[in-house]
Amino acid sequence: MAKADATPVLELTGIGKEFGAIRALHGVDMQVMPGEVVGLMGDNGAGKSTLVKIIAGNFRPSHGEIRFAGNAVHFSRPVDARAVGIEVVYQDLALSDNLTAAANVFLGRELKRRFGPIALLDHKAMAARALELFGELRSETRPDDLVKQMSGGQRQAVAIARTRLSNARLVMMDEPTAAISVRQVEQVLGLIHRLKEQGVAVMLISHRMPDVFAVCDRVIVMRRGEKRADKPIHQTSPEEVTALITGAKEAA
Amino acid sequence: MAKADATPVLELTGIGKEFGAIRALHGVDMQVMPGEVVGLMGDNGAGKSTLVKIIAGNFRPSHGEIRFAGNAVHFSRPVDARAVGIEVVYQDLALSDNLTAAANVFLGRELKRRFGPIALLDHKAMAARALELFGELRSETRPDDLVKQMSGGQRQAVAIARTRLSNARLVMMDEPTAAISVRQVEQVLGLIHRLKEQGVAVMLISHRMPDVFAVCDRVIVMRRGEKRADKPIHQTSPEEVTALITGAKEAA
């Protein structure tokens, strides 16, 4: 587990975001340590995905500051966040429907073979590696099928497999287990454990209480754009978290 | 609960579906009685959504027959299925992003006010009724906001609210609780209970074992396009169902 005096991988101070008249986020502070698994919970529309997208460089925050590994950062595009080692599984998966599963997994990081001055795609290697990754997730997903034709869970497997390609320092998963079946859920939780062991920080957004309590070190609860609680997992309970999410309990 | 000698609302015999070389469904038989809640479970890609789409008139089956309330039916478009009283919450939600939540809820069944010979939309009534429906689901979803701008769970609430408008005889919900938060999950399960009490048949597709065991009378397990089990819920257990889903147990 993370030591208290280490530099946080991620540090947010006073993050706020307005969409026109909607205050999606307001004064959010948080820290994530290397190797720490943080659960982010909250009601629908609480602002979780918005927070993820801000950290990933997809939106700019209206207020506040982001520090990554100690340095203030201003990502203007997702590629900037990816470059410093932030990997994301988006809630809407972000797949190109007209490409194959393997092509989606490797999008933007294609494997190539050099032929003299030109580098061409190494289709075989990508398909093989993708099959391996799907296998690790125990997902029956065919690398050469178009994503358009896939079932909801197969699509989610593709989105999760992507994060395994790079040596990320922070992996954010926005409801990665929403569409997948029982045994793949286990694999994803297992995956999170392995990431933690490798010192990678993980932020898990989920509505599934058991999952959060199974893998997280700490849980943060959001409500209507504000942070209401930030507690080590062993100091709280599913009941308390539920009360915080629904607003039955104001803060903890 | 449904009596054995009543006419089934839905009766499938030998349903099969191929997509090119993929055999998504093969020889599926099943019956659903009025007022019965049937859980449909299975691994990702098992063919659950395909089955729902076939029943809903979205795809035509490659083989087999569908009987609805005793009569053989051949839906060529979703509107045909809707007309006989089949309501569906699709896994991909089927929302028009550029319309408001209220407009989506009432799509195809707009409320109107007559002005002499012309009937104009009754925006107020639709917004009020939509707010009521979202309230029933305990979802903080604003009727006049565009669906494009909504969080994953808010979108799902819109899709679920739709099914409440008509007097359906069969409601099929394809992972209705995937994206929604704890308390809305309760509401959806409550909703299923109420439908059952009103004699409506419900087919619930879910990867969440506790939900299925909480509301279903019967559970059907699919694997690679085939039906592997069809059991009253009290004669099985989560462990057995998991084994059937993963293939650890072949059939039951």
Added chain:
Amino acid sequence: MAMPMESPISFTNVGKIRWWQRGIFASQTGYVLLALAVLLVIMHFASPYFFTEGNMQNVAKNFSFIAIATLGVTFVIITGGIDLSVGSMMCFSAMITSMVMTELSAPGSPAGALFVHMAADGKTVIANVPGLILLISILAGLGVALIAGLVNGFCIAVLGLSPFVTTLGMLSIVRGLGYVVSNGRGSFPGGPDADRFYALTSGDVLGVPVPFIYLVVLALTMAVVLHHSAFGRHVFALGGNEKAAELTGIPVVRVKIEVYVICALAAGLQGIIISGWLGSAPANMATSYELNVIAAAVIGGANLAGGIGGPLGAIVGCVLLEVIRNGLVLAQVSSYWQQTLVGVIIILAVLVDRIRSRMS
């Protein structure tokens, strides 16, 4: 079993939407309107003739000439389609109207015998019922538009062909038929009802050109249909997500056919009005107008990807194009530079809309 409400749903994190954050002020249409205002001021300084009554009437008439067709194509664009056959359709409807009018007015001809006869002086031709010939001619012109629209709609909605290819084919078919029926010559309105026809198409009421009045009436109707009828809502739904529209039980095929028919009828009507003003329906009339019409709709804010558009935008787009055209002629810009400037101004006008995105 009614659910007891724990607490009413409230939206504490949602503020009031200020007036400048919604409706037209938050749309491309609004910003292009702004660009138009700027352009008007510039034109005023560029030519003293620009803001004269005569020229304003002129501008009003000219933009009304493509605006009705633009309203029609806007329906199609909102559903995510496109109609390239509008220019040819204008010509063909106009031509059929003129030809029928002339034919029915010829005392000797078989059809004419039913409608007109020679007066005692052996010269003047008199119609049975005044205006009947005109009515039938216009209905004939709109009738062919209806058929073409149905064919477009059928190919696109039922057979599932691409709107671009289908309507490009129709562009060619309809233009060719115009040549065939008129033997390449075109036609012009004739007979006793011709003057009535001219009055209805190029006259004015209290100084307001009639085409402009038609336009206003049609635009208002369109606004009501789009925003306050189920049909309009389905048009938007189709453009937002066709798959979802189908799944939720919208009669997608019917709605699609309807929009292509509306578009063809609007183009036909437009063509008939233009031919009244021209006093002729030449075979190459309105050649390549389709690009102007679609451009006007898109400049006014309609989105070719579907789901966005409206009558105000269509009109603003048409006015902008006409002001650019008219203004450059009035400002005596060299003909060769005009075309370049038209392009530059079009791009600048939509660029103004980006200010909005940057600001928010």
Added chain:
Amino acid sequence: MAMPMESPISFTNVGKIRWWQRGIFASQTGYVLLALAVLLVIMHFASPYFFTEGNMQNVAKNFSFIAIATLGVTFVIITGGIDLSVGSMMCFSAMITSMVMTELSAPGSPAGALFVHMAADGKTVIANVPGLILLISILAGLGVALIAGLVNGFCIAVLGLSPFVTTLGMLSIVRGLGYVVSNGRGSFPGGPDADRFYALTSGDVLGVPVPFIYLVVLALTMAVVLHHSAFGRHVFALGGNEKAAELTGIPVVRVKIEVYVICALAAGLQGIIISGWLGSAPANMATSYELNVIAAAVIGGANLAGGIGGPLGAIVGCVLLEVIRNGLVLAQVSSYWQQTLVGVIIILAVLVDRIRSRMS
């Protein structure tokens, strides 16, 4: 901690995809090719001269004339964009090439002095390095295309303007500039390198027209780029889901600018080749060719919604359009009916593709 695999993942419910279920056989391109074959047979019976060597050469040359531009626009269409400026671009590049060639070859002019001088007999003009003038002229023509492509790309990718409006503006700008620089007259290739230019653009090698050879080389290159390079993959990803492409870290802005530049360069090259064949770059050259070029791409199977398209389809589309045009003249169909038939055949050709959807 490595995961122990319970059992290898297997796909027992997935059969073998038969050869006729994939690749070209399952694509619109394949079915349009079928329609083309049918058309060829019909044409053979309609005119005994259709399949003569001379006519085949002619067809090969004519379709190569728009095919290179079609390859370019196919890139744009795959990303979900559109480029209406191709026709004007063809003309402008051709014009600049001719003008530069003529200018550099004029012994008196300031630029000419660097390249040519009078020979002793006071007549012959000799270039310093043979072919240098030609090279510079062609580079100049492609240079202006590059600039126009960059402007298109910048407006669309960076400023976020609609491709339709931007490239429509560019259509007008570039056409206007053509009029401005040539004073409306167009221009002619001239000077000592003109013959070399003609050989490079309208000659043939062993009976095969050179434009056809360029086309084949470019199409093969395009196939490799689209399917075997990261750039090509990003082009498809952009058309499939631009938002997703952005989120997964694809340099969306760069890719977009690149496709518009490729498209402009292809159009420029196409124009230069046409002008070599024409021996002239008239100011109205290639007017409204953009519709033909886009239609060819779409008929061949490219999807204006993005994500689908390729060089084979582009070529098949061009061949189809040219065979229709050539065939109708050879069949001596009345000119008035020709246009109508062109439309009908275009629609029928894409209709064949529906057989596929119905069958599966």
Added chain:
Amino acid sequence: ANYRFVIVPKAMNNPFFDFARDGCLKRAKELGNIECNYKGPVEHEPATQAQIIQDFVTQKVDGLAISVADVAAMTKSIEAATAAGIPVITFDADAPGSKRIAYIGTNNKEFGVALGKQLVKMRPDGGKYAMVSGGPGAKNLAERVDGVREALKGSKWTEVAGSPTFCNDDPALAVQQMTDMRTATPDLAAIVPIGGWPMFAPEGFKAFASRNKKDIDSGKFTLVVADTLKMQLELLRDGYANALVGQRPFEMGEKAMDTLLAIKKGEKVPEIVYTGLDLVTKDNVAQMLK
């Protein structure tokens, strides 16, 4: 007094009208007190031409010279201009029966007849022939087609099906159509383009003619083409065509200015001024090129 006259072509994209413009500009400069504006629709489209005329009426220019794109449409526009006190003349393409004061240009029927006669003169033996026209809407072109037919009536020449083709003033298309027609009818003995379009693409025309060079030289295939622009004369000189019959667009431009000025000064002007035709063959081409 300073006068502002406008010369309105059918289509600005037709090089033919560049000569009319140049003539107009030259004459305006010579006369000193007048300004010549040149502006028309880019493509041949009558409604756009009518709108442009209206813009000039609004501007109260001092005179208009129009090459009429569509007779009926222009008749109305000319009436409007006249009502606003602006004198209108036509050039190149006339609108007889309108309020135009004068027409300056070619007698198009005679032009056609001259083309036909030239063909009969060169090839009295006859054969199959075809024509290429610009746009089906243009009246002056239709008159030429009639003229050609009239001249060849009673001769041994027969027109093939599918003639005339319409190239829409596109030079490349004109050459393609000639090539196709020759392929369709290998014993086609003559093509008569009734405007200069195919020759506006000199290399394309050369390629076509070269392929048929043997037949041209042996008198089995004859090309009689309308118009006498410089590149056309060069092509004739080099043996790629048999004869040209030309109009005088430059003079049309010049005379248009003279006529408008005369009208302004209140002088009486002749209603029809034919600018005349030039018959060009191998024998006099060198002289014309000077």
